[in-house]
């Protein structure tokens with residue numbers, strides 16, 4: 001007898017049956033909005049999962065449509081029936097991944113298990129990219145159109161932000177008030193290479209608000225492997241991260257990357273059957289918060305900078321808004337900054353098309369979804385006067401920077417904690433202050 005090829009999806013059968021086919025989710029689905037195809041809608045994808053489970057459709061017929069799903073969870077937010085689409089998608093992807101014997105899957109597993117967790121290698125890659133940009137080579141390559149012979153490479157190169165000088169955060173360092181609540185700051189991979197100054201801004205804001213910020217030994221959180229259904233790799237990475245982080249005995253575990261945060265909040269569930277670590281994993285997820293979520297828990301410390309004049313708009317990262325349900329907090333915090341005016345962004349909670357590595361794997365569809373977001377940003381900029389778009393996820397930051405660059409929009413992209421950090425500096429300071437470094 002053949003073993004069930006869809007064991008995880010089979011376990012979620014009740015969740016699948018909860019769909020009443022009403023179609024309310026369709027207008028909330030970015031892939032449906034740009035393709036108009038039922039198979040690229042939440043309802044259509046749930047139907048495909050059902051037919052797959054019943055053996056009426058082969059995995060090859062279903063996979064392309066599930067691959068084109070952003071896993072943005074926008075459909076869950078509007079579903080009147082409470083269908084847990086994200087869990088169903090993940091279970092199906094996990095089952096399908098296990099049946100996939102292709103070289104592409106093997107390559108992705110290598111990246112997830114060997115490259116992303118190797119922080120030294122990522123730092124080296126970041127330094128080489130910075131050299132490529134600052135030496136003038138990037139300008140020359142772009143002017144001569146050298147990458148146009150490989151359009152996908154040209155697209156990926158176009159996603160690169162200006163790589164900042166990286167100031168390393170060493171494990172064991174502590175910042176702020178040692179008598180305050182202990183916060184373990186997780187620095188991640190993409191965030192630390194592409195947006196390292198955001199970590200220093202995070203430390204500065206948390207320290208200004210009385211927290212003792214420590215940098216634990218850490219590693220990759222496994223979020224990208226998780227989204228791809230490679231759960232065994234995620235479990236291994238999660239176990240190591242839980243053990244290392246809890247060693248500093250934090251009251252809070254803070255992350256400033258929405259995609260990583262949403263995966264780490266699942267660790268309790270992911271490791272629940274491993275009796276050796278289940279309790280610790282549950283504790284880890286309980287204490288895991290996005291930096292905006294933590295800052296919104298009590299009144300902010302007084303600001304120092306009353307000379308700011310910024311009109312901003314806010315794009316809600318899917319993994320913060322739809323998955324972690326951190327919806328209003330970032331805007332409530334931004335609204336408290338003197339001199340900062342927040343103008344609305346139409347459909348702020350709609351995905352920008354970044355979605356982990358979706359923009360690398362599906363550049364065309366991702367670009368079409370980004371175009372919709374850019375139309376709304378144009379309005380916020382030209383009619384609302386916004387010169388900055390704020391978002392709390394590195395993937396969204398990369399994607400929006402690309403959209404802004406391509407459409408020559410006079411806007412910049414910033415993380416919400418960076419705006420707060422600016423408000424905690426004296427108006428005279430031209431460069432970010434480093435928090436006072438206190439040995440542990």
Ligand code: SF4
Nearest residue numbers: 019020022023025079
């Ligand atoms: S997923 Fe929810 S909103 Fe979409 S068709 Fe099913 S029940 Fe309706």
Ligand code: SF4
Nearest residue numbers: 029069070072073075
């Ligand atoms: S997760 Fe996003 S892209 Fe996927 S079906 Fe739901 S709304 Fe559409």
